Amino acid sequence: MHISVIVPTYNERENLARLATLLLALPLEVEVVIVDDNSPDGTGDIADGLAEEHPGRVHVIHRAGKLGLGTAYIAGFNYALAAGRDLVVTMDADFSHPPNRIPAMVEKIAQGYDLVIGSRYVPGGAAVECTWPRKFLSWGANTCTRVLLGLKAHDTTAGFRCYRHEVLESIALDEIFSSGYSFLVEMLYKVQRQGWRVGEVPIVFQNRQQGTSKISRTEIIKAMGTVFRLFYAQLRGKKI
Ligand SMILES: Nc1nc2c(ncn2[C@@H]2O[C@H](COP(=O)(O)OP(=O)(O)OP(=O)(O)O)[C@@H](O)[C@H]2O)c(=O)[nH]1
Numbered sequence: 597m598h599i600s601v602i603v604p605t606y607n608e609r610e611n612l613a614r615l616a617t618l619l620l621a622l623p624l625e626v627e628v629v630i631v632d633d634n635s636p637d638g639t640g641d642i643a644d645g646l647a648e649e650h651p652g653r654v655h656v657i658h659r660a661g662k663l664g665l666g667t668a669y670i671a672g673f674n675y676a677l678a679a680g681r682d683l684v685v686t687m688d689a690d691f692s693h694p695p696n697r698i699p700a701m702v703e704k705i706a707q708g709y710d711l712v713i714g715s716r717y718v719p720g721g722a723a724v725e726c727t728w729p730r731k732f733l734s735w736g737a738n739t740c741t742r743v744l745l746g747l748k749a750h751d752t753t754a755g756f757r758c759y760r761h762e763v764l765e766s767i768a769l770d771e772i773f774s775s776g777y778s779f780l781v782e783m784l785y786k787v788q789r790q791g792w793r794v795g796e797v798p799i800v801f802q803n804r805q806q807g808t809s810k811i812s813r814t815e816i817i818k819a820m821g822t823v824f825r826l827f828y829a830q831l832r833g834k835k836i
């Protein structure tokens with residue numbers, strides 16, 4: 597199995613090299629795909645250094661500016677699909693998503709699942725050192741998406757995912773409306789509607805230790821807009 601691990605970065609200089617080292621040491625055929633949005637802190641240069649150090653195992657996509665998390669995933673997906681990878685993993689650069697859970701996610705795919713989520717909200721999963729407002733936000737987003745959109749997964753906003761390439765190929769990525777964080781909800785909605793089998797493996801989500809958060813109030817409002825847009829389209833029976 598050839599796996600691309602897509603890591604979108606915006607100002608992650610404290611985290612990226614350490615994360616890449618752990619990913620490359622996994623007992624899997626992993627290629628790290630870094631999608632950097634011209635980070636002012638020089639993360640893009642660190643990424644280029646890693647690509648030079650690990651030829652063929654680290655690929656860097658540079659974009660001109662901060663274009664959003666959703667479009668960063670799409671850039672990574674398009675690259676991985678064109679390169680003929682079997683599986684595509686997405687994860688944050690800030691160590692919230694433990695790299696050592698990737699083998700369990702791949703194992704679950706091998707059991708017949710099409711998309712596997714690294715989940716905080718299944719038995720054995722947890723979110724540690726997260727602030728109460730952050731926990732509340734996550735709980736609210738998960739409850740809304742499950743109730744309004746009928747999503748069956750327990751961690752619907754998680755960015756730690758492993759997709760079979762067929763799943764990504766089945767979705768018109770250029771028709772995805774969300775450019776930011778709510779991309780994750782929209783994508784899961786589409787995957788579930790297409791009837792793909794979605795599984796979850798427990799992870800212990802660690803709050804960001806280094807660097808600063810990129811999630812803004814505007815992103816939260818946009819994410820609420822995405823949920824209501826999808827809910828409304830569903831009510832009207834529109835295929836989305
Ligand atoms: N390329 C790119 N990466 C982004 C963008 N926004 C966020 N990221 C990256 O996406 C991942 C998730 O962002 P985070 O800031 O950790 O978001 P979060 O996990 O919701 O918030 P905190 O953990 O509290 O910081 C990180 O690896 C970021 O560097 C973006 O616009 N472009």
Ligand SMILES: [Mg+2]
Pocket residue numbers: 688690692804
């Ligand atoms: Mg984070």
